[in-house]
Amino acid sequence: MTILPNQVGMGLRAPHYQDLLSNQPDVSWLEVHSENYLDDASVQRHILRELSQHYPLSFHGVGLSLGSTDSLNLQHLKSLKELVNEFNPALLSEHLSWSSVSGRYFNDLLPIPYTKQSLQYFCQQVDQAQQFLGRQILIENPTAYLSYKDSTLTEWHFLNNLVAETGCGLLLDLNNIYVNSVNHQFEPLDYLSQINLSAVQELHLAGFTINEYDEGQILIDSHGSPVCDEVWQLFSWVRKLCSAPALIEWDSDIPDIEVLLAEVDKAKSVQERTQNRTGALENV
DSSP, rough: OOOOOEEEEEEOOOOHHHHHHOOOOSSSSSSEEEEGGOOSSSHHHHHHHHHHHTSOOEEEEEOOOOOOSOOOOHHHHHHHHHHHHHHOOEEEEEOOOOOEEETTTEEEEEEOOSSSHHHHOOOOOHHHHHHHTSOOOOOOOOOOOOOTTOOOOOHHHHHHHHHHHHOOEEEEHHHHHEEEEEEETTTTHHHHHHSOOGGGGEEEEEOEEEEEEEEEEEEEEEOOOOOOHHHHHHHHHHHHHOOOOOOEOOOOEEEEEEEEHHHHHEEEEEEHTTTTTTSSOOOO
C-alpha cells in the first residue's frame, strides 16, 4: 500500500488526463472517483494504470449507499474490491449518506437522521464493507439541505462514535462544514473543536455556489468554483492540529488544469504558513 504525503493533492478528472500524462505537473497525489474506473477493460482504467506509475492515489466512492436500508450491493463491492486490489490506494473513502431504495439509485448523496438507531445501523454497514474489502475506509461528512426532527445527536457526535465503534477513519470536508454552517446557522469552529481530528486522514477543499430565493439564499456544494476565503481560514485553523493530506476538489464547470494547480499552490502556501503554529484564525 502506498502512503500519501501530508501535502496537497488534486481530484483526477477526465479533462486533465492528457496534461497529467504528458506534463506530470507538481501535484503530490491524486484522488480518484472509484465508480469511474470499475470497468477493467475501459480506457479510463488504462489511463489510471499509467498515472498510478507517477502519482500516489486515494479512492473516493459515491456508490455504496451505506446509509440506505437496502443491503449492501455485493456486485458493487466485488467490483470495488477488484479495483482496490489492483491499485492498492493509500486511502479508500465513502460518504455519510444514502442514495438507493429497493435497488433504485439516485444521482445524489442524501442525509440520514442522527439517532442512536441510525448510528448502530450505519456501524453495521461500515463493518460489513470494511470486512468485505479487507481494509479500513474513511467516511466523509456530508452537505445536507434538510435536517430531521428525529435527530438526537450532532453530526460530530455521530461521526466520533462511528470511528470508536468501527475503527473507520474520517475524511473531513471543510467546504461541507462551511456550507452547512451557513445553511443551518451554526458556528463551524464549534464543529471543528468537537470532531475527532486524530481520526481525520484526508481533508477536502472545494467551492460552492449561491442560489437565491424569495425566502433567502442557500449555499450549494457544487465543487465548481475556487475555495472561498472562509474555507481557507478553516483550513488554516485545522492545519495547526491535523496534518492529514489535503485535496482540491473541482467537479463541475471544470477549468483548465492551471486553475486547479493555482488552488493547489494556494493550499500549499496556507499550509506552510500555519503548520506547527497555534492561535486564532489568521487572514489568508
